[in-house]
Amino acid sequence: MFYGIGEFLSLPLYFYVSYRQGRRFSFFLFLACECLFGAITSLAPNIGCFIILRFLLGLTVPASVATPAALAQELVGTKWRGRNLHLVYLYRSLGGVLLAGSVFVIRDWPQIALASTVPFVAFFLYWWVLPESPQWLLARGRFEETIRLVRTIASNNSRDLTPDFIVATKRKFVLERSLREHKNEPKTQKEATKELFRAQGLRKRTIVLIFSWFTSTASFLGLNYLCIELEGDVHYNVLWSAVAEVLGWIVAAILLKCTAPRRCSNCVICAVGGVLCISLAIGRRGKSSSASLTLYVSTKLTVSISYFVFPLWTAEILPPGPRETALVLAEILNLACPVFLPLLIYQGRTQHLLPMTLLGLLHVAGGLMSLCLPETRLISFLNTPAVVPVAQCDGHWTAHNCAHCHNSPKCSIPKMDQV
Numbered sequence: 001m002f003y004g005i006g007e008f009l010s011l012p013l014y015f016y017v018s019y020r021q022g023r024r025f026s027f028f029l030f031l032a033c034e035c036l037f038g039a040i041t042s043l044a045p046n047i048g049c050f051i052i053l054r055f056l057l058g059l060t061v062p063a064s065v066a067t068p069a070a071l072a073q074e075l076v077g078t079k080w081r082g083r084n085l086h087l088v089y090l091y092r093s094l095g096g097v098l099l100a101g102s103v104f105v106i107r108d109w110p111q112i113a114l115a116s117t118v119p120f121v122a123f124f125l126y127w128w129v130l131p132e133s134p135q136w137l138l139a140r141g142r143f144e145e146t147i148r149l150v151r152t153i154a155s156n157n158s159r160d161l162t163p164d165f166i167v168a169t170k171r172k173f174v175l176e177r178s179l180r181e182h183k184n185e186p187k188t189q190k191e192a193t194k195e196l197f198r199a200q201g202l203r204k205r206t207i208v209l210i211f212s213w214f215t216s217t218a219s220f221l222g223l224n225y226l227c228i229e230l231e232g233d234v235h236y237n238v239l240w241s242a243v244a245e246v247l248g249w250i251v252a253a254i255l256l257k258c259t260a261p262r263r264c265s266n267c268v269i270c271a272v273g274g275v276l277c278i279s280l281a282i283g284r285r286g287k288s289s290s291a292s293l294t295l296y297v298s299t300k301l302t303v304s305i306s307y308f309v310f311p312l313w314t315a316e317i318l319p320p321g322p323r324e325t326a327l328v329l330a331e332i333l334n335l336a337c338p339v340f341l342p343l344l345i346y347q348g349r350t351q352h353l354l355p356m357t358l359l360g361l362l363h364v365a366g367g368l369m370s371l372c373l374p375e376t377r378l379i380s381f382l383n384t385p386a387v388v389p390v391a392q393c394d395g396h397w398t399a400h401n402c403a404h405c406h407n408s409p410k411c412s413i414p415k416m417d418q419v
Contacts, residue, residue, distance in 0.1 A: 002051050004338025006058020011332055014063035023133040027067035031123055034060040038117030042110040062335065065092075074134055075153065082312055086256070089308050090249050096242040104235045143173055202322050208372050209317065210330045213310040215366030216270070217334040218341065219277060219359045220307040223300045225345040226280075226356065230296055232289030237296075244297045248304025255309065262313060263371050266306055270367020273302040277360030281353045303363065316376040 018026040037057040044050040072084040099116060106112050137146045147166060154161050197203045227241040228234050255265055276299040284292040311327075318326050348355040 001339065001342045002055040003058040004335075004342065006055040007062050008332075008335045008339055010059045010062045011066075011328075011335060013059065014066060015328070017063075018067070018133075018136070022136045023067045023070060024130055027064060027130065028124070028127065030060045030063040030067075031120065034064050035117055035120050038113060038120070042113035042117075071131070071133060075131070082315065085312055085315060086249075086253060086308065089311070090246070093242065093245045093249055096245060097239070100235075100239040100242040104239055107235075138173060143170055202318070205317055205373060206322070206326045206329075208369050209310070209314050209326065210333060212270075212366035212370045212373075213314065213330050214333050214337075215362040216303070216306045216310055218337050219273065219303045219363040220300075221337045222341050222345060222355065222359045223277075223296070223303060225341055226348075227296065227300075229345065229348060230284070230289070230292055232293060237293060240293060240297050241300055244300040245304050248301045249308050251301070252305045252308035255305065256312060261375055262309075263373055263375055266309055266313075266370050267367040269302060269305050269309075270370065271364050273299065273306060274360040274362075274364030274367065276302055277356045277363060281348075281356035281360070306363075306367070313373070313376065317373060 037053050041053040044053055069088045073081050076084055102115050103112055106115055131149050134146050134149055151161055227237040230237045280295055280299050344355045
């Protein structure tokens with residue numbers, strides 16, 4: 001729980017440091033702290049020191065993970081951003097499988113702490129290759145450094161930058177900065193949040209997205225904590241939990257590529273996942289360890305699908321400006337889950353039905369709420385400075401719409417000032 005509290009407090013700290021010093025500096029700063037606290041954790045003489053070190057470690061991990069994920073979005077073309085965002089979650093899940101395998105082999109917790117910390121020292125080799133965030137450089141007015149970075153990227157891709165391109169880019173940069181200053185756009189996160197909730201269309205979609213994403217994250221992380229409460233060998237349970245997570249990512253990738261309606265398929269998946277969570281709460285007591293583990297893996301796989309879909313769906317629905325603010329709000333709210341979920345799962349030792357029944361009902365509610373969101377399966381809105389139009393079936397939703405949901409080519413996309 002104290003590790004979760006550290007994670008919850010880490011994001012505002014990371015945003016402050018990255019805003020002042022840039023993403024590159026903040027990455028190596030938090031990485032150094034992570035390696036330091038992780039190594040010292042293996043030497044903790046008592047539970048009090050262990051708790052303090054875990055709290056300090058929680059302050060560093062989300063920050064060191066957020067920088068590579070953000071740079072992966074900035075340094076690629078528009079058609080690769082959705083794929084990169086989805087791959088980030090795959091690598092995290094594969095890391096969970098690797099950690100579960102390490103725990104299965106290494107049973108001594110001080111050695112586990114070292115084994116999960118020492119390899120991160122190799123990431124300091126990124127000092128010579130990791131670039132600064134182009135968006136941060138432009139926000140600071142450092143146009144020449146941005147152009148040098150773009151030249152390096154073009155050279156690595158066997159492309160040349162013409163002088164006309166550089167002049168046109170600089171002219172566009174100066175013009176956009178002048179327009180931002182003239183319009184007095186929000187300069188702080190607080191003002192950006194107010195701007196996000198001021199427009200009615202954005203406000204509704206942001207609230208629905210954040211709530212649905214939160215319920216999915218709560219169910220997903222709740223199942224992670226529940227695996228140590230299952231009957232049988234806890235090491236096998238953790239390993240199977242990580243494997244189910246990877247399988248859920250694969251199914252989510254298939255659903256994102258196919259032509260199935262996003263809203264309806266996600267609603268069905270959330271409903272099935274919620275029912276399985278409730279079934280797990282009711283049925284795992286009194287069953288054999290293999291039967292409980294099978295039910296748990298099925299539940300974890302189903303819940304993981306919606307957990308991996310919501311981040312990309314959020315990026316598709318919201319335009320570039322409000323998108324970043326909404327993602328920040330969602331991440332902060334999701335980081336609250338590791339704070340209260342350990343206590344909720346612990347209550348399951350005395351009140352067996354409470355934790356997973358509550359999480360299952362929330363998961364179903366999040367799936368039903370997602371029906372209020374627009375359909376985006378036919379069009380990529382990852383870089384469209386507009387609000388996604390609501391599909392025709394939003395007005396009167398029926399089962400027929402679920403099978404024939406589509407975006408009408410006649411739909412007009414309203415601009416931000418028309419919302």
